[in-house]
Amino acid sequence: TSHFNVLGIETSCDDTAVAIVNSSRQILAESIRFQHNLHEPAGGIIPNVAMMSHQRNLPEVVCDALSKESLDIVKDIDVIAVTRGPGLPGCLAIGLSAAKTLAAVLRKPLIGEAHALTARLTHTELIPFPYLTLLISGGHTLILVTHGVNKHTQLGTTLDDSIGDAYDKTARLLKIPWLKGQGGGPGAALEQFALDGTSDNYRVPIPMRKDPRRKNEMNLSFSGLKTSIRDLIEREQLDLEDEKVRKNLAATFQQTAIRHLIDKLELAFDWCRVKEIRLNALVISGGVASNKSIRASLEKLANDQFELPLICPPPRLCTDNGAMIAWAGVERFRVGLKDDYTIDHAPKWSI
Numbered sequence: 001t002s003h004f005n006v007l008g009i010e011t012s013c014d015d016t017a018v019a020i021v022n023s024s025r026q027i028l029a030e031s032i033r034f035q036h037n038l039h040e041p042a043g044g045i046i047p048n049v050a051m052m053s054h055q056r057n058l059p060e061v062v063c064d065a066l067s068k069e070s071l072d073i074v075k076d077i078d079v080i081a082v083t084r085g086p087g088l089p090g091c092l093a094i095g096l097s098a099a100k101t102l103a104a105v106l107r108k109p110l111i112g113e114a115h116a117l118t119a120r121l122t123h124t125e126l127i128p129f130p131y132l133t134l135l136i137s138g139g140h141t142l143i144l145v146t147h148g149v150n151k152h153t154q155l156g157t158t159l160d161d162s163i164g165d166a167y168d169k170t171a172r173l174l175k176i177p178w179l180k181g182q183g184g185g186p187g188a189a190l191e192q193f194a195l196d197g198t199s200d201n202y203r204v205p206i207p208m209r210k211d212p213r214r215k216n217e218m219n220l221s222f223s224g225l226k227t228s229i230r231d232l233i234e235r236e237q238l239d240l241e242d243e244k245v246r247k248n249l250a251a252t253f254q255q256t257a258i259r260h261l262i263d264k265l266e267l268a269f270d271w272c273r274v275k276e277i278r279l280n281a282l283v284i285s286g287g288v289a290s291n292k293s294i295r296a297s298l299e300k301l302a303n304d305q306f307e308l309p310l311i312c313p314p315p316r317l318c319t320d321n322g323a324m325i326a327w328a329g330v331e332r333f334r335v336g337l338k339d340d341y342t343i344d345h346a347p348k349w350s351i
């Protein structure tokens with residue numbers, strides 16, 4: 001098939017998302033149901049609640065996406081794609097069993113995929129391989145060389161918490177309220193909070209710099225950062241009732257996280273240079289990549305030091321979404337990759 005449409009289903013975490021993308025890089029339809037209101041009171045995602053909400057909403061979200069462009073699932077959809085991981089096992093299982101049943105009954109190919117290719121859908125031109133990918137979300141903290149659709153070299157990953165976890169835990173420590181009616185959870189709220197703060201007043205160590213064994217490796221570490229912030233609060237007996245103090249702490253956390261990302265990306269660029277891999281871009285994706293301060297700093301790094309463009313999907317398509325899954329389905333189907341109807345969820349899938 002030269003032209004085809006893919007229906008993508010994404011239920012890995014808290015949002016139920018479906019999109020239809022065609023092989024000419026057009027997003028035909030998107031439908032999403034947020035669960036934000038269900039989880040905010042608890043300050044984090046409650047797996048059972050998320051699972052039940054997917055179960056309730058998914059059929060309607062699928063129908064809604066199809067009806068937006070009056071598409072018929074039998075005639076107009078050629079491939080079903082779904083997130084296999086990473087994510088919450090129970091949540092992944094709901095999307096996966098829906099996708100498998102649709103694919104099996106309709107006799108359509110099934111593709112179980114996660115991200116890393118979204119920027120090739122959203123950027124004005126198709127980005128040629130290879131490029132350096134930084135995947136930063138609640139489930140990932142990965143530095144990869146993306147050589148092709150199914151070909152990645154993992155240069156580094158987190159040794160402990162993901163960067164998204166570090167944002168979420170720090171947001172909770174600093175009692176930062178979630179943004180009303182917007183996605184992005186605690187991380188986006190921390191970003192907003194940090195805008196009015198300054199990182200000039202406090203010093204916290206940049207992860208791994210002082211460790212002679214680890215400082216030259218491309219892996220990352222984020223668990224110590226939250227602890228450093230907590231220690232700082234205790235040591236200086238900072239008053240968390242004071243909003244200015246909390247804003248400064250948020251800015252300090254964020255600035256330190258960015259410095260750590262830059263340290264490791266510099267090592268990754270050097271590694272590619274030594275291996276004579278001619279990169280075409282730095283691509284960042286994942287929920288945390290919608291952070292504007294991170295984008296601005298990494299854009300400066302890529303442009304000024306390495307003469308590469310920084311490419312990132314629009315924030316809406318950085319977080320879990322149906323279009324990225326549908327697009328991964330397009331890319332994989334085109335090179336002949338298909339999955340069996342018996343595939344399982346993969347909660348710890350790395351890419």
Ligand code: KG4
Pocket residue numbers: 013136137138139140163164165167168183184185186187188189191286287288289290291292318319320
């Ligand atoms: O990719 P994603 O939607 O799903 C998971 O991998 O779970 O990423 C969610 C993570 C959460 O930790 C959330 O707090 C964080 O991304 N996040 C952000 C921002 N928007 C979402 N972190 C920092 N700044 C943001 N603007």
